[in-house]
Amino acid sequence: MESGYWLIATVAIPLIAGGVMVLIPDERKDVVRWVSAAVGAVLFAISTYVFFMYEVGGDQYQFFIRWAWLEDVGFLGENGISLAFGIDGIAAPMVLLTGVVAFGGALISWKIEHHNKDFFALFWVLVSGVYGTFTALDLFFFFFWYEVAVLPMYLLIAVWGSSSVFPTFARTKEYSAMKLTIMLVSASILIFIGIFAVFHEAGAGTFDLQTLYAYQFDPRFQKIVFPLFVIGCGVLAGLWPFHTWSPDGHVSAPTAVSMLHAGVLMKLGAFGIIRLGIQLLPEGATFWMPGLMILATANVVYGAFAATAQRDFKYMIGYSSVSHMGLVLMGLATMNVIGVNGAVLQMFSHGVMTAMFFAMVGSVYDQAHTRDMTLFSGLVHRMPLFVFFFGIAGLASLGLPGLSGFIAEFHVFGGAFRTYPWAGALGIFAAAMTAVYILRMMSMSFFGQFNEQWSGLQEMTLLERGTAALLLGFMLFMGLWPAPFIDRIQESVRNLPGVS
């Protein structure tokens, strides 16, 4: 039995780091960078440890720990609200993902000059919230951390982000930041209401998730409340038609924030659908999943088409994220073991892949100050490594065997064909569209005649190479040896109520 202190460390270390950043004097930018890199490395190490020490065939929730936080007061009974942490096989890869992307993000942000201590303070609070949501086993704290992860976004985007100017209109960073914040927080209204209703209905005086899982909610109640959780969490997962914050927000955000947000935060939404939706209200899930399937399919197809129409690197990736998150939702909506497995695999795969995409775009944008792919040409002659890494991420995204995307998408489609063949067919069609937009971008910007206008571009910095190599390593890891992931995920997915 492993100690729950490891999980507490993943939440506490970044939170404390965020506080420490505030105390470092403004002009000691290097101290901020080194401390952040160290925190990132430690978190990465802990996350890897936690992932590998998770014992397949062991308890349902491992690394479990509980501290009473607020109990026996007001309407709260024993264990009313407790700092309960623990992970199952679904959360384990998510913890690993957070470690990888947070470490990468900390390294990529080395270049930030403007008030970098503020940036890292908010960044680490964000990371803390993400870890907390993945590991919380208390309904109150699940939502607490979920909101913590949303809280710093406004400032992160509005202060350190970039605005986009299009021929006919402009998207300022303040606009995108506000849109993202308001849409995500509005969505959490639904989760809020759902939580109030669940607590009141159960009447047990506790927010402990394991206690609530054991409670049999009335089927009618489940059918009413389930949509609240699915739409509330779905907005963060980029659920169509509530995805519109995502491309704008990710485009405007600074590189590390895009990495973390698209790579990890959107997974919180999908994770919430599992933890709050499927686990808490299984009958509601069975009832509503066909509806989710329709929306998810729209996600996949719409995102792919929209990505094909973009000429801004980041918008293309943003819409491709919408499409790929659609695959996650599609996997969840199948409610069968293969499909849900695939959804969780896709959460990990998309996380590292998107982080890689955004890191690469950041590398070129910081020098060229444009992301218009039609302006570039033949970049491979100038930045071969950049093209290599970007290309690998692209290939993973279109599902090339040997990379993580293939494993994940294969499972999702396998699951979808079992229950909803039409959705599986449309999904595969959209996956083919992925090839269209990825290859289109590569032929447009990376290959062909080199445009001399960009002869001043430098190859990626060492830190960027390191980050890219780290992310690439995990793409290959899952692509070539998926067993550690599948073993962990499958076992817990089988335990999900209502999943057959």
Next chain:
Amino acid sequence: MTEGLNFDYTVFIPEFLLLGLAAAIVALDLAYPAIRKQWLAYIAGCGLLATAGVSLAWIDVETNFADLVVVDNYLTYFRVFFMVIAAVVAFASADLVAQRLKHPGEYYGLIIVSTVGAIGMAGARELMTAYLSLELLSFSLYILVSYAKFDRRSNEAGMKYILLGAFSSAMFLYGMSLIYGITGTTYYSGIAAALGERATDFEWALLMGLVLMIAGIGFKIAAVPFHMWTPDAYEGAPVAVTAYLATTSKAAGFAFVLPLFSNAFQVVHDDWSWMLAGMAAATMILGNVVALQQRNIKRLMAYSSIGQVGYLLMGVAALSHASASALVLHLTGYMVSNLALFVVIIAWVHMNDSEEIADFRGMRERAPLLAGVLAGALFSLAGLPLFAGFVTKFILFQAATDDGYLWLAAIGVTTSVISLYYYLQVMREAFVSAPAEGAGPLPVPLLMRGLAVAMMLGVFYVGLYPQQLFDAIDNATRFLFV
């Protein structure tokens, strides 16, 4: 009739101390006009804190004064609560009052006297006593609002406030007299007993009495539709008085309402809960929506505080022991956050001489510590986690849900999101907009920095480890439901 009543004046020792303190400060200012005026603030603040310490001696003591005033943990909690608020406001006004206002002695004296009124409202268990305390608080505030004698806005605000305040007092009195007509007593316990023994379930006189009393209280706490004076009074008053209006005057209303409804009118809960629920809904929606339009920080805070009153009213409408505890918890968290924010606003407005939100720009560059506290306080008011607002709102809304008001909780969370929008607008000026040309770093006085940090620590305390505080509150409100 005085047989068996307890006339033990020692229960009022904290109040006597406060009155003595007020008199001493006025006398000091009069006798030594050359004294540095900041010292008056320090003496007032320290005296208030010391008296708060003295009043801790009544923890777990249960006694009363002639059944008019009850001393129990509930009163002790609010004694400390109001004295600490007054102390913070006194410290925060030190520079502002010394440099911008005349007669500082009376200023602090009035703050202290009004605190006695607020405490009386929490302790009273008899309508006339409660009314007198209410008026003691209100009259002090009328003067304080118009304290900037040569500022037209301040005069206008004072005039509006006193006219509407007098009007609302009249309504409240009329309501009281109707209740007295039905029950034949002004004691809360007597009212409850008389209402419980009535033959009929419904009486127009009772309903009228409740409507008038609720309207009167609605004016005092600025609940919709009785909120119209708030933005003008907030805007016209000197900014430190605005802070005081937004804290003590609001909190006193709720400290008064809780025992009134739980002790006197709980038996006829169905007759009034719908009124308060409707008012809560309207207050949350109107306050938060109109706040979107504001360009002046004081008016913004006025509407934001109206919105907050809506959340608090939810707890009164539901009124059970659990929701009363939740209400006081939220009230406490809200006051701490509000004070943190007002410390920043007082410091900033005093140094920049502008109340426009647009002039908050560049605060991150010019006064980083204030900007940090501003961000924390705004997040807390919007109800985001790590800060007090999240957990207190969550518990309040959950308590309302448990008492059958899920729809109010739904309106509450929705309007909280609206509030996030306008709070973020302030943060945007402070963090995203560049400072005006040539505006350098501001020398924030050490006292203000210390206060801001102290209040922020309070916000974190409530937000991250509320067990002890909530236990204390739960214990205090238990006395209302014996």
